[in-house]
Amino acid sequence: MKNIIKKMFLLLPLLLLTSCFDILDKINVKADGSGEYSLILNASKSKTRLASISKMETINGKKVPKKSEIEAKINEAARIFKATPGISNVKTSMDFDNYIIKLSCNFKKIENINAGLEQLKAKNIVGKMVPVQLYSQSPEKKTFTRNKVSSFKNDYDKMNKADKEVFNDAKYTSVMQFENTIKAQTNNSYLLSPNKKAVKLEANVLDFILQKKQLQNTILFQ
Amino acid sequence: MKSILQKTQILLLLFAFSSIFSQQKMKLPKGVLFYMEINGKQLNQKINWQKLNPFLLEVAKEDKEKQASWNDYSKTGIKYDATQYHYANFNDSVKTYTAHFLLDNKEKFQEFINSSKKKGLEISKRKNYSYVNLDDELFVAWNDKQAVLKLIGYDKPSAEWNDEMTADSAAVTIDSAAAAVMDSAAVAVDSAYAEKAFDYKEEIKYLKDDIQYLKEDIKEYKAEIAKKEKDIKYLEKHHKYPEEEKDSSDKNYSEKESEYTLPHMEEEMDEETEEDSIYLKQMDSLKIEKFKITKKLAEKDFDDYFSSAPELDVSKEILSFRDSDSDVFVYTDYGRIVNNGAYGKIMSHYPFGNLMGKAYNSNSSYNLYFDNDKVRLVNSYQHKNEAVQKSINSVYRGKKNKKLTALINDKSIGYYAINVDGNKYFDLMYSLLKDSGEGNYQKEMELLMETMKIVLDEKAITKIAPGNGIFVLNELKSKTVEYTDYEYDDDYNEKEVKKTKEIAVPNFTFAFATENEGYWNRIFDMLTTNKVTAKKFSKNGDFYAFSEGKNDGYFDKLFFTVKDGIVYVTTSTENISAKNQSEISEKWAKDSAKYPLSGRFDIQKLMVGLEKEFKTPSERKTLDLLKKNLGEVYFKTEAKGEKIETEINYNIKNASENSLMYFFDVFDEVYKMKESDKKQPIL
Secondary structure, three states: OHHHHHHHHHHHHHHOOOOOOEEEEEEEEOOOOOEEEEEEEEOHHHHHHHHHHOOOOEEOOEEOOOHHHHHHHHHHHHHHHHOOOOEEEEEEEEEOOOOEEEEEEEEOOOHHHHHHHHHHHHOOOOOOOOOOOOEEEEOOOOEEEEOOOOOOHHHHHHOOHHHHHOOOOOEEEEEEEEOOOEEEEOOOOOEEOOOOOEEEEEEEHHHHHOOOOOOOEEEEEO | OHHHHHHHHHHHHHHHHHHHHHOOEEEOOOOOOEEEEEOHHHHHHHOOHHHHHHHHHHHHHHOOOOOOOOOOOOOOOEOOOOOEEEEEEEOOOEEEEEEEEEEOOHHHHHHHHHHHOOOOOOOEEOOOOEEEEOOOOEEEEEOOOEEEEEEEEEOOOOHHHHHHHHHHHHHHOOOHHHHHOOOHHHHHHHHHHHOOOOOHHHHHHHHHHHHHHHHHHHHHHHHHHHHHHHHHHHHHHHOOOOOOOOOOOHHHHHHHOOOOOOHHHHHHHHOOOHHHHHHHHHHHHHHHHHHHHHHHHHHHHHHHHHOOEEEEEOOHHHHOOOOOOOOEEEEEEHHHHHHHOHHHHHHOOOOOHHHHHHHHOEEEEEEEEEOOOEEEEEEEEEEOOHHHHHHHHHHOOOOOOHHHHOOOOOOOOEEEEEEOOHHHHHHHHHHHHOOOOOHHHHHHHHHHHHHHHHHOOHHHHHHHOOOEEEEEEEEEEEEEEEEEEEEEOOOOOEEEEEEEEEEEEEEEEEEEEOOOHHHHHHHHHHHHHOOOHHHOEEEEOOEEEEOOOOOOOOOOOEEEEEEOOEEEEEOOHHHHOOOOOOHHHHHHHHHHHHOOEEEEEEHHHHHHHOHHHOOOHHHHHHHHHHHHHOOEEEEEEEEEOOEEEEEEEEEOOOOOOOHHHHHHHHHHHHHHHHHHHHHOOOO
16 A cells, blocks of 8 residues: 555656545455456546646646656566566556556465565665565465555655645555455455455545554455 | 922923933834734724634634633733734844734733743843743733734854855844844854854754664664564574464564564664764754844844834835725835845856846835725835836736727626737846846846847737737536546456546637737648648638547637637637626726736636535535635736736625625634534544
C-alpha cells in the first residue's frame, strides 16, 4: 500500500484537482506458491478534468508530467521487474483516453514481488522510505501474510490542502485469490468470497493513510 | 474669591494647553509598507455584539490553550468607537505589526489582558505605561487611555545574501533608533553578523539538522542490516531461514518483522543524548537572545508612543486617497513589499532585476465600506514613476465598442470586458525599459528597445487586436460522460464496466475587436486546409469549428467566426446572436463599454450550474448554504486623474442587518453546519 501511495506521489501533479481515482491491487496465488500480481490505477472517473490538466504545464506550482514521461517511468519499472529473478510475463498497459494504467506479472513465489520492489527502490524508481517486504508465505504453516506497513500520516499532514484533496474520494481495493481454501484470517475487514478462495478489502485511501483501517492480514489455509 | 477662581481656571487652561502642545503626535515610522485606519465610530455602529460575541466565544473554544476566561468581547476596555491605527513594516531582519487603540476602561482592559497572558507572567511597570508579552513576539502596552499592540519578528538575515545585508540593514531599518537600544547580547549577535564573521552557532544548527536527517535514514538501514545479519547467523547455523514462530496473529508478525517495528532501535534513537541536550540548550539560548532583542525593540516603540499624543502623524502621501467616510482605509507600498523582501534581494543579483523592481514600484490604497446591502472596496493604484503612471493611464483609455457589449445578457453567470488601447502597451513597455538598466546595462537596454521598435510593427499588431474584448460565461450545462469502473464477481475477479456521470460544462463566448478581419480569416482558413490541423478544424457556413473527436471533454466543439470587425470564439453558435437586454443588463452593457475593465459574476448562478458536482448529503448541505448566502460581484476600473481606480461591489443576498454582519452570519452558519456534522452518529 505504502509503495502504491509513493507511486501515486509521482503522478500527483496529474491528479491534482481531482478527487476520484481508484487503485486495485491484486494477487492470485497457486497451491505451489507461484502466481500473478496486478496493479490497476483507474482515474477514469476524472478523465474530463485530467484531459484539461494534461494540457497545462504546471498546476498548483507542480509540473504536469507529459504522457511520454509517465510512459518512460512505467516502462522503466517494468524493465526492472523483468530482470528480477522469479518474475516473468511483465505486462504494462497505459490507456490515456480513460486514464487507466495497468501493471501485471507472474511470480514463482510471492517474495519475488518483494525483491522486485527492492530493485525499484535501489534504482530510485520508488523512494527510500518505501517498505518492500509486502507479502510473505509459509507453505509449512499453510499461511500467507499481507504485512503491516507503517503510517503515512506524517507525510500526509505535511501536504498542502490542494494535495490532500486528491485523496478525498480515492478508493483502494486489495484482492487476494488462492488456489487453496481459506480456513481463517486475522483481519476480518477483508471479505471472504463464497468459495472461500479469495478475500477482498475495499476502503478509502485516506482510511489507510490515517490508519483507520489496517491492511495487514494473515490467512490460514485448510 | 471670584478672582481666585478665575485665576485658577486660567492656570488650569494654560496647563491643559501646554500639556497638549508638549505631547506631539507620534510620527508614523518611515517606510511603512502597510497602513490601516479603522473608522471605529462608523464600524462600531454596524457591529451587532449580540451576534458577534457568541461567534468569538466559539472561535476561542477552538484554541484550547487560550480557552477561557473571557466571555464578553464587547467589554474588553477597548474604546471600539475610536479610530484604530495599524501599520506594518519589515526589513531584512525585523518584521513588525503595530496596532494603536484607545481605552475607555483601563481596569477592564487589564482584566482582559490578564485572561490572555500566560499565568504567573508579571506585568512590567514603566514610567508612564505598563506592558506584558503575550508570547515571545507579541507585546501589549497601555496606560489609562490608550494601548498599543506590537508583533515583532526577528530573524538574523540569511548569510546567502550577506554582501547585500550590511548595506540593506543601514538603508531600510524600520526604526534605526531601535538598534541603539539593543542590549549587549543583541548587539553582539548583530555585529557578528554585520562583520560576516563565522557563526559557529549557526553552523552547529545546520549540522544538527543534517544529523537529524541522517538519523532518519540510519533507522531504516540499521533495521535492515540487523535483519540480514540475523538471517546470516541463522543460515550459518541451521542452513535454512528461521521458521516463523507464530504466524496467525498480527501481533506476532509485527514482533518478528524488524523492518517495520524495531522498538529497541527506536528507543535508542529517541533517547536524548548529551549531544542533543547541548543542542537544545543552544536553541534555548538563541531563543532567549531573540526575545531580548524583540523586547528591547518593543520597549523603545512603547516609550515613543506613550510620550506622544494618541493620534498618529501620517504623511499626506499615504493619506492622499483616503476617504474619511470609509469604514476601513488601507495603504500598501507594493514596491517596498516586493523590494524589501527576499524577492527583491534575489532580483538585485540579476543584471535585469532592476526592471522587475521598477515594474512593481507602486502603491495601492483601499477604502472599504460595509453598506447595508453590499460591501464596497475602492482601490486606487498609483505607480511611483510619473512617466510609467502616465503610460498606464493612457493604456486604460481605450475606445468604446458597443458590438461587444451586445453579448451581455442578464441570464448569464458573468462577464469580463476590457477596453484598453493596445497601441499604448508598447509605450508602457518602453517606459519600463527606459533607465531600468542603470549603470552597466544602460547601453544594452537602449539597444534592446531600438531592436524591438524595428522588429515590432506596433500599428499592424494593434490592428489585429486593438484592445477591446469580452468573455461572457452564459451558463453551466450538464453533460453525461462515460467512464470505466471495476466490479467484482463472487470469486473477486474484476470486470471492467462502463458507467456514466454528469459533469458541468461551460457555455461561453469570447470575442474581441479587430481592424484586420482578413488576417483572422486567413488563419482560420489555414487551419481548415492544413494537413495536420484539418483533422480537427472544419468549416460550416460562416463558422469554423474545432473538435477533438471525443465527446468526453468540456467542449464538444468550439466555433470561430469573424463578423463586423469582431472575432468570436464560442461553444454555441447561438451565443453570438443579439439578445434582448433588460434594464439592468443594458446598464451593465453601458458600463462595460465605458470602463476600460469591468465585469460581474453571479456566484449563486454558478453554484446552481455546479449542482451536479455536489453529490453526498454533506456536499448538498454545503451547496444549499452557498446558494442561500452567496451574492454577486460587480467591478469596474478606470483611469482617474493620476491613478487607476477599481471599485468592487459585493451584493449580499441573505437577510443580515448589514454587509459586515453578513460575513459573521455566514461564518456562524458554516460553523454550526460543521458542528452538526461532527455530532452525527456513525452508523
